[in-house]
Amino acid sequence: MILTKPNKPKSIKFKKFKKPYTRRDLFRKILTPKYQIPQSNYDFLGPSDKGIDPYTGAWTIQEAGHLLRRTCFGPNYQQMKDAVNDGLQATINKLFETPPPPDEPLNSYYTDDPNVAIGESWINMPFVDGLEDDQYAYRHHSLRAWHFDIMMSEGVSINEKMTLFWHNHFVTGDIDEPNALYRYIKLLRENATGNFKQLTKDIAVDAAMLIYLNGNENIVDEPNENFAREILELFTIGKGPLVGPGDYTNYTEQDVQALAKIFTGWQLKNDWSYSITEPLEVVFYDDLHDKTTKTLSAHFNNATVSDNGSDEYKDVIDIIFQQDEVARFIVRKLYRWFVYYDINATVEMNVIEPLAQMLIDNNYDIQPVLKTLLKSEHFFDVLSMGCIIKNPIDYTLTVIKQLGASIPTTFNDRQFWMVYVFYFCAEFGMEYFLPPSVAGWKAYYQAPGFSRIWVNPVTLDLRKQVSAGLIYGFEDDGLTFAISPIDFLQSIDNPSDPNEVVNEFATIMLPRPLADNQKTFLKGVLIPGLPDFEWTMEYNNYLDNPNDINIKISLENKIKDLLYMISILPENHLS
């Protein structure tokens, strides 16, 4: 074998559930499908035809939950209630506060790196001849853990969902050089709600992108068109229908060729460096640059770009961004990310077009546009709620963060724990740092399925296992996955009323209110066949005897059963 990827540090099979099902008979009964599927509902109402005027309607836990679910990974009940109290505008402001810059990723376990002790940063530290494979492995492990810890620790902020948005937009994948990968994700994170045009310029000469789309090999005598093609097709203006030979409505093959020449000369230097004084750099080599004057097609008004050395790529990106289609292209993608995948003519007219104009007016600053969208009538229309199937990362982090899973505190365990979570997500279809293609994850572009693509019988079963593992708890190689059911119960307003327990749990976890018969069904999980007061008595019994472990365990089991049942409802896949 050529290269060993870092081994999965732990088995990710869930062999060690502590009694996943406490009441087998009950579950067997529930799990037996008796349900008749309603008629297929494809001529449904929607999407919303409202526009981007500010929303002025009711501001309750439903609306606040909708906003936070769509913008954060796994908002908890307190955050939702705070949002209700703070109001819409203050919550939006909070979402867009600049997060503090994270520390650099650290070596958590590898003892043989002569330059990097445990607990120290490996960024820009040299590789050592013969140790590369091990260094590669621990650094990637560290990077994954570091990145997932940032997402896990994030409060009310849009930053990490936007970082993932840009990762899915400016795709790179399978980047082996750890420093290049670190710089790439840092660039996205720091500009997550920044300026789209500037980020496009920065990504054009980013080390990971130069590797991924062969910019590194794009030189005057042998132009490589890979990046030139994708920046037009996928990153900025988008590919339209073929309307003539090599003419994709918004650009032509001539533009691809011209752009390839414009981007020549950028190379990685000192990748996999063995020297502490010669860290990875991206360098412009003037002699590898094509100095001819390049002419773009009529789609760019036949603009010419003459030799401008290391600034030339910025010149052409400025030219591309003069086309309004660039704004529409990215606004549609943001809309699909935050609102709904179905963009019909009304949405195009009432939402996409005015936001695109706003983006142009703000010289491609993303923030005003996102804020406008996220506080619009359109966003808070009931037709925009609950209609996105959560991606695997959103699903997993939501279970963990919303239910308050306990995360190890010792550094090494915490790192392994994070990497474990990384593999949960990878297992059911979304490996961070490895989108399936340069177009990103299919759920964000592939018609007609879009976010439905995440779901099939096997991934549903894996999601179920992740929920079961976290809710009922399991241990693997000394790592513990568990929640505190009593803490969760006591975080709600009326823990002693079984109807309110079901109500509030469902409000926290699910995007839309349940029907009455569904609530009855769930109450049957909590207190099967018993009158309501029995729950109140059981709970009071616990409060009176908080140190009686048997009472506590029985109560916990009931809460876990309910949480688990809600978590495997079809509604729980929706956001």
Add this chain to the structure above:
Amino acid sequence: MKRREFLKKAGLTMAGAPIVLNNMKLQAIGNSLLLNQAGPNNDRILVVIFLNGGNDGLNMLVPVDQYDQLANVRGNILIPENKLLAGNATNSFHPSALGLKDLFDNGTLGVVQSVGYPNHNRSHFRSTDIYNSASAADVYVDTGWLGRWMDLTYPNFPTDYPNTETPDPVAVTMRSQVAEVCQGQSVNYSYPVEDPFNNNTLPIGAQSPAPDSPYGDELTFLRQTINQSNQYSTIIKSLAGQGALTVNYPDTRLGKQLRNIALLISGGSTTKVYYATMGGFDNHSEQVMASDTTLGDHADLLKELSDAINSFQTDMKAQGLSKKVMGMTYTEFGRRIRSNGSYGTDHGTASPSFLFGECVVPGILGANPTISTSVTQDEGVPMQYDFRSIYGTILKDWFEVPQDAIDSLLFENFQSLPIISPCDAVGNQEIYGTGLKASINPNPFKDNPEITFTVDTSSRAHIQIFDTMGSVVLEVADDKYEPGEHRLPINTEKLAVGVYYCRITMGNGQKTIRLVKQ
């Protein structure tokens, strides 16, 4: 090999897939062709095995009549001639492909040489999409070739399924993701089964009408998926429980998948298509071990592949099922003719496809690739057969789909191939070329050479010139020709000096001729 060298190579392989979102809708085919009246009118089963990464056909089925030339261009990876397993007079199997050689000897293996398509794309992603969708290289199609057939055959799926006529999943994929070949216009027909005995069920959570909204629409989809999964889960478990095995399958990735397929078929499943995958064929380096070219990554892969298929075929035969089951391998591309300096091979063009079962025509279809010692570093094996000819033939001769429907499903008419027979055929037939007479003179040439070809019965002839990367550089003719000898000048003014391939297809015949412009 140093990591840096590898990374440079790996970088080359990461060309992105072009995405053109022009949904090619099946409306174009029209409802008149709905096949459900006929239904799936036989009980035949297709097993598709995807060899992910790009399989090096030249190292698997070695054209020994080209051995000296191969030694010249890929000497560092070539297997010693005396270690190869003789197949027929001019082809030998890799020593690790013993399982396939056995099937070849007993007449249950067919090989189609040099399968590809014009303008072969060397990106893994894009070329895989092309093979899965059966699109042309420059067209993006978001449905799979089998999915489109299933759209016509199983209307109103999944709402009305399972039912008494179609009690089992239409297609089963032996992994956690659905199979893209089974993607229909709005639904994927494949049901994923990693472990047939352990498919769990999920609750719907009490009846409540889904609201009339996008939320309700997604909820309905989720409920349908869960409901169907629950029903199929029970069915799959029971089928596998009823199934039997007569051989011990190898405990490998593919061995387990084929074992589970055998259990389901043996248990009486009516599933039409099984989809298995095997990765690892992207052997840029250490395809062979420097010290012993019969060993290495590719040898391990071929052993896994051959042993698993051999077990499966042996099992099916012993259970009396091998006349209703056939298998097919495909891979996104072959590899370069020249090896690289890392004992590996880079992304190339055409590669053989392997068919197994009692009803496949045994032997090797097509001429051996002609290896020239002057091939460039970029050159792949030129295509002889379009992969869509194999798909079309399977639809026609195996699933008995009418030809006009096939032409719509595959977007144009592809020649059918003699690869599926009535099952009583015995013995090992040799089919070289298919008797098409064509030549180019002069060759090598400086100006415009002439192609001469003979037509037996009036038919369409399509003549194209490819460069060594597999791109179409010239369309010479695509017309109907009457019986007799025809001569056409080939205008090569626009072609630079170098090597090209001329491919002519006519009826069931085709021929690929190497050209040199000086």
